[in-house]
Amino acid sequence: MIRLRRDIKRYFGYSDFLIELYFNLFSPAETLSHLESNETSRPLTIRVNTLKNTRRDLAQILMNKGVNLDPIKWSKVGLVIYESQVPVGATPEYLAGHYMVQSAASFLPVMSLDPQPNEKILDMCAAPGGKTTHIAALMKNTGTLNANDIHKGRLPALVANLHRMGVTNCTVSNLDGRKIPSLPIKFNRVLLDAPCMGLGVVHKDPSVKSSKTEDDMRICTETQRHLILAAIDAVDVSSPEPIIVYSTCSISVEENEEIIAHALKHRWVKVEDSGLEFGAPGIVSFRGKKFHQSIEKSRRYYPHSNNIDGFFVCKLRKIQDGKKEKVQTHKQTADDVEEEDLAEERGGSLLLKANYKQNQAKAAANAPAKKQKKRKQSKKTSGKSNASAKRLKTSTS
Numbered sequence: 001m002i003r004l005r006r007d008i009k010r011y012f013g014y015s016d017f018l019i020e021l022y023f024n025l026f027s028p029a030e031t032l033s034h035l036e037s038n039e040t041s042r043p044l045t046i047r048v049n050t051l052k053n054t055r056r057d058l059a060q061i062l063m064n065k066g067v068n069l070d071p072i073k074w075s076k077v078g079l080v081i082y083e084s085q086v087p088v089g090a091t092p093e094y095l096a097g098h099y100m101v102q103s104a105a106s107f108l109p110v111m112s113l114d115p116q117p118n119e120k121i122l123d124m125c126a127a128p129g130g131k132t133t134h135i136a137a138l139m140k141n142t143g144t145l146n147a148n149d150i151h152k153g154r155l156p157a158l159v160a161n162l163h164r165m166g167v168t169n170c171t172v173s174n175l176d177g178r179k180i181p182s183l184p185i186k187f188n189r190v191l192l193d194a195p196c197m198g199l200g201v202v203h204k205d206p207s208v209k210s211s212k213t214e215d216d217m218r219i220c221t222e223t224q225r226h227l228i229l230a231a232i233d234a235v236d237v238s239s240p241e242p243i244i245v246y247s248t249c250s251i252s253v254e255e256n257e258e259i260i261a262h263a264l265k266h267r268w269v270k271v272e273d274s275g276l277e278f279g280a281p282g283i284v285s286f287r288g289k290k291f292h293q294s295i296e297k298s299r300r301y302y303p304h305s306n307n308i309d310g311f312f313v314c315k316l317r318k319i320q321d322g323k324k325e326k327v328q329t330h331k332q333t334a335d336d337v338e339e340e341d342l343a344e345e346r347g348g349s350l351l352l353k354a355n356y357k358q359n360q361a362k363a364a365a366n367a368p369a370k371k372q373k374k375r376k377q378s379k380k381t382s383g384k385s386n387a388s389a390k391r392l393k394t395s396t397s
Contacts, residue, residue: 001028004028005019005020005023008031008032008035012035012038012039012209013206013209013210014035014209014210015209015210015211015212015213017212017213017214018199018208018209018212021199021252022034022035024286024287025251025252025253030304033304034302034303034304036304037203037302037303037304037307038202038203038303039203040203041203041204042103042104042203042303042307042308042309043080043081043082043104043307044080044081044088044101045072045078045079045080045081045101045102045103045104046078046079046081046088046099046100046101046102047075047077047078047079047099047100047102047107047130047134048077048078048079048098048099049097049098049099049100049133049137049165049166050077050137051097051136051137051140051141051165051166051167052096052097052098052165052166053093053098053099055071055076055077055078055079058079058093058098058099059071059079061093062079062084062091062093065084065085065086065091066084066085066086067081067083067084067085067086067088068081068082068083068084069081069082070082072104072107074276074277074278075104075107075111077107077134077137078104078107079099080104088101089101095164096164097164097165097166100130100133100134100161100165102130102134103130103201103308103309104308104309105200105249105301105306105308105309105310105311106130106131106193106249106309106311107134108247108276108279108299108301108311108313109131109191109193109245109247109311109313110131110134110135110138110191111275111276112245112247112274112275112276112299112313112315113135113189113191113243113245113315114138114189114241114243114275115135115138115139115189116138116139116143116188116241117139117140117142117143118139118142118143119139119143119144119188119189119239120143120144120146120185120186120187120188120236121135121139121143121144121145121146121187121188121189121190121191122145122146122148122180122187122189122190122191122231122234123135123145123146123147123148123191123193124148124177124180124190124191124192124193124227124230124231124234125148125149125150125177125192125193125194125195125227126147126148126149126158126172127147127149127151127154127155127157127158128154128157128158128161129147129157129158129161129162129165130161131191131193132145132147132158132161132162132167132170133161133162133165133167135191136162136165136167136169136170137165139169141166141167141168141169142169143169144169144171145167145169145170145171146170146171146172146173146187147162147170147171147172147173148172148173148174148175148177148180149172149173149174150174150175150176150177152174155172155174158172159172177192177227177230177231178226178227178230179230180230180234181230181233181234183234186234186235186236187234187235187236187239188235188236188239188240188241188242188243189235189239189241189242189243189244189245190231190232190234190235190243190244190245191244191245191247192227192228192231192244192245192246192247193247193248193249194223194224194227194228194246194247194248194255194259195220195223195224195227196220196224196248196249196250196255197212197216197217197220197250197252197255198249198250199212199249199250199251199252199255199310200248200249200250200251200301200302200303200309200310200311200312201249201309201310203303217252217254217255220255221254221255221258221259224248224255224259225259225262228244228246228259228260228262228263229262229263229266229267231244231246232244232263232267232269232316232318233267235318237318237319237320237321241317242317242318242319243272243315243316243317243318244269244315244316244317244318245313245314245315245316246259246260246263246312246313246314246316247311247312247313247314248311248312249309249310249311250310250312251300251302251310251312253283253286253289255312256282256298256300256312256314257282257283257284257286257291257295257298258289258291260282260291260295260298260314260316261291261292261295263316264292264294264295265324266323266324267318267323267324268318268319268320268321268322268324269316269317269318269319270294270316270317270319271292271294271295271297271298271314271315271316271317272297272315272316272317273297273315274297274298274299274313274314274315275315276299276313278299278306279299279300279301279306279313280299280300280301280302280305281296281297281298281299281300282295282296282297282298282299282300282312282314283295283300284296295314297314297315298312298313298314298315299312299313299314300312301313
């Protein structure tokens with residue numbers, strides 16, 4: 001097995017960290033299949049903009065231009081392009097906003113969100129706007145859609161796509177998603193397509209193979225933990241459908257199921273059926289860790305089995321406002337609970353918790369010495385006070 005890992009690492013050019021991650025997630029045969037799929041691009045797909053056209057009519061127009069295509073069976077608005085005599089990203093129809101060149105996997109979070117007309121919806125990490133414009137189309141340009149992105153440099157592409165696709169019900173903001181719950185507005189539904197390691201789209205960025213490290217994973221998961229809690233807090237629980245959809249274009253358990261487990265632990269939410277027709281179920285047992293059984297309702301997508309980008313989609317329903325208070329055992333103090341939560345927010349590191357327990361043990365061992373030192377200091381201070389009083393009495397006499 002060691003030799004197999006070494007050979008695969010050398011052949012495909014992955015870091016030890018990612019090879020270990022893949023072998024923990026898949027069998028050796030499936031790992032090889034997955035890595036081979038990362039070496040080839042996914043089929044080119046487009047999403048029809050139903051604000052301006054229908055799939056049937058657009059397909060006919062493109063076929064007349066020499067485009068060989070088929071409808072995507074599991075989507076009402078998707079087309080897969082096999083070959084084309086014209087540049088698909090530069091046709092008059094594209095420039096007029098009749099379709100978006102978009103990964104098929106990125107249709108899935110919006111399908112699970114199931115936006116409805118006249119709702120208030122937030123796309124928390126919106127740029128460059130593929131999912132945002134999909135949401136607007138399903139809302140039929142009614143209601144209120146807020147497209148937010150923390151990266152100012154990505155906003156021009158987002159705004160350009162909103163204009164090209166004819167979206168008129170959307171406002172754009174440049175905020176840290178973690179601060180959105182403090183705004184005086186709540187939403188009926190929130191889509192959080194969280195920033196991630198991109199382990200499901202390695203074919204688009206091969207540098208991921210050697211550049212991603214454990215530190216990157218820790219930083220990503222810490223951000224994801226904060227964002228999912230903010231997304232939940234931004235939802236109006238009195239809405240008919242107070243829904244949050246969490247998605248990533250990554251396949252690691254740390255960025256997906258563990259983040260959902262964190263949300264279930266700290267907020268009043270439950271996992272709902274994703275509403276998606278296909279996909280592998282979420283993982284509920286991983287390397288000795290057990291997650292809530294309902295996480296199985298989430299959906300996983302892999303390049304080697306679905307021929308789309310690697311993706312994770314989970315649908316949550318908010319059932320109550322506020323935080324879940326952690327139950328203290330008779331041996332735990334409030335400080336213990338607070339420190340455990342802090343350790344978890346820093347990446348769920350067992351090492352941090354272990355260090356905390358060691359510090360607690362050292363503090364307990366040093367407690368008698370500290371008490372004795374305090375007594376000596378107290379006696380010394382008392383002696384000084386008595387001497388000062390005597391001097392004062394003598395000088396008065």
